Amino acid sequence: MTITHPAGATSLLSGPAQAVVSATAAVVAEHAEQITARFYPRMFDEHPELLRVFNLGNQATGEQSRALAASVVAYAVHLIDPAAPSFAHVLRRIAYKHVSLGIRPEQYTIVGRHLLAAVGEVLGDAVTAEVASAWDEVYWLFAAQLIAEEARLYQQAAVDPAEPVRPYRVVRRIEETADVISLVLEPADGAELPKVVPGQYVSVFVNLPDGRRQPRQYTVSSTAIGNRLQITVRRVRGVNGAPDGQVSSFLHDSVQLGDVLELSAPAGDFVVEPSSTPLLLASAGAGITTVLPVVEHIARTQPERTVIVAHADRTAQDHALRETVQHLGRQLDDFTAYTWYETVDPGDTRSYSGYMDLSKIPLPDDIQVFTCGPLPFMRHVRSSLTARNIPASRIRYEVFGPDLWAAQIPG
Ligand SMILES: Cc1cc2nc3c(=O)[nH]c(=O)nc-3n(C[C@H](O)[C@H](O)[C@H](O)COP(=O)(O)OP(=O)(O)OC[C@H]3O[C@@H](n4cnc5c(N)ncnc54)[C@H](O)[C@@H]3O)c2cc1C
Ligand code: HEM
Numbered sequence: 001m002t003i004t005h006p007a008g009a010t011s012l013l014s015g016p017a018q019a020v021v022s023a024t025a026a027v028v029a030e031h032a033e034q035i036t037a038r039f040y041p042r043m044f045d046e047h048p049e050l051l052r053v054f055n056l057g058n059q060a061t062g063e064q065s066r067a068l069a070a071s072v073v074a075y076a077v078h079l080i081d082p083a084a085p086s087f088a089h090v091l092r093r094i095a096y097k098h099v100s101l102g103i104r105p106e107q108y109t110i111v112g113r114h115l116l117a118a119v120g121e122v123l124g125d126a127v128t129a130e131v132a133s134a135w136d137e138v139y140w141l142f143a144a145q146l147i148a149e150e151a152r153l154y155q156q157a158a159v160d161p162a163e164p165v166r167p168y169r170v171v172r173r174i175e176e177t178a179d180v181i182s183l184v185l186e187p188a189d190g191a192e193l194p195k196v197v198p199g200q201y202v203s204v205f206v207n208l209p210d211g212r213r214q215p216r217q218y219t220v221s222s223t224a225i226g227n228r229l230q231i232t233v234r235r236v237r238g239v240n241g242a243p244d245g246q247v248s249s250f251l252h253d254s255v256q257l258g259d260v261l262e263l264s265a266p267a268g269d270f271v272v273e274p275s276s277t278p279l280l281l282a283s284a285g286a287g288i289t290t291v292l293p294v295v296e297h298i299a300r301t302q303p304e305r306t307v308i309v310a311h312a313d314r315t316a317q318d319h320a321l322r323e324t325v326q327h328l329g330r331q332l333d334d335f336t337a338y339t340w341y342e343t344v345d346p347g348d349t350r351s352y353s354g355y356m357d358l359s360k361i362p363l364p365d366d367i368q369v370f371t372c373g374p375l376p377f378m379r380h381v382r383s384s385l386t387a388r389n390i391p392a393s394r395i396r397y398e399v400f401g402p403d404l405w406a407a408q409i410p411g
Pocket of ligand 1: 232236
């Protein structure tokens with residue numbers, strides 16, 4: 001990694017730290033995943049209570065470790081290279097995730113101590129006092145920005161970080177497809193539903209039968225039902241010997257009418273601004289949960305706005321929420337739906353076979369794109385649209401896991 005610091009540009013880092021971070025960024029980047037892989041076990045050892053806040057599935061797959069490593073390295077690069085892409089979207093996404101989990105400022109000391117100790121463990125003698133101090137400065141700059149943004153978000157949502165969740169009762173359970181259920185939830189404390197911007201998610205905390213407590217994020221798939229919100233959950237099955245998804249299996253197998261779940265306030269910035277720009281909502285699999293609330297909202301507030309939905313799934317039978325989206329689409333003046341299935345039913349002449357191919361779909365020039373689905377799918381959507389001269393700045397995406405993409409691409 002070659003880093004140049006344009007003459008005259010200012011950095012938040014002190015002068016000595018800039019030089020050290022420039023000289024060591026490449027070696028830290030090279031070892032970043034080793035560092036974060038050491039960081040988590042040592043932190044959980046000292047603070048087992050954090051095992052109730054961190055997603056243990058993401059720990060097992062290493063995805064959270066990679067996301068943390070990528071974000072810290074990208075942040076350091078952004079500090080020493082003001083020409084680097086804006087970091088605001090990465091910061092916002094992390095802050096929203098933290099707020100949905102009730103992360104508090106004092107916990108930054110714990111993370112900082114273990115992260116910097118892990119740097120020392122992995123890089124050994126290379127970590128001189130100057131190197132340690134420079135990376136400490138990077139960490140605390142990052143932490144200060146996150147803490148400030150999180151304080152703003154907690155205040156905006158009127159949430160006390162010490163009590164980030166509220167009880168919601170399951171008032172309806174809908175079997176959408178063989179693998180997908182929707183749960184309609186109502187505040188169990190009698191309070192009003194918080195404001196949900198279409199496209200936002202909630203963190204759902206569950207107490208699993210083995211005694212562990214675990215959070216997962218679920219998009220609010222509908223809010224058009226009075227003082228209720230809906231989440232829609234795809235059952236995650238383990239492949240190649242991996243275990244089945246813990247929380248999605250629990251929600252499918254064990255949660256019934258009348259049960260109470262704990263939900264955070266709505267979070268996330270994958271939201272549609274109220275403009276008149278035409279929208280393309282490109283989803284695959286469980287990503288459909290981000291499409292319904294947007295179509296619902298547009299039908300309610302801007303029925304004249306052009307909306308195109310494009311969805312890919314294994315088969316029509318796996319395509320959850322299809323009828324509801326179609327029904328709402330009929331309330332719009334200009335609504336088009338395209339579907340791609342790996343296996344198309346005999347007689348279905350409307351759906352395309354195979355992976356989504358947006359190259360031949362008519363699209364208005366000023367289209368704004370929202371895409372949600374597995375990462376390879378979204379990469380494909382993005383490249384097929386940029387090939388059509390749609391600027392990347394008009395393509396927004398949501399990852400249903402730790403965002404391993406954000407630190408690499410500008411928002
Ligand atoms: C912002 C956001 C919004 C989301 N919205 C939705 C939504 O609307 N609907 C929805 O269905 N999902 C949504 N998700 C995904 C959801 O949060 C969960 O990630 C999903 O339900 C899987 O959780 P789980 O506990 O069932 O699986 P986990 O137990 O977390 O497992 C996840 C994966 O890790 C693998 N794994 C676990 N342990 C191991 C191991 N030891 N070795 C190898 N592999 C392992 C599992 O096989 C599985 O493939 C969203 C995620 C985010 C971040
Ligand atoms: C400067 C310090 C920190 C950085 C750079 C950081 C970075 C990140 C990143 C990149 C993610 C993934 C976001 C995504 O889903 O895309 C994340 C999630 C998370 N962070 Fe932090 N974080 C910091 C501090 C903390 C602190 C102090 C805590 C509290 C103990 C914490 C707890 C969590 C948890 C629980 C998650 C969700 C993990 C998961 O879903 O697997 N983080 N953080």
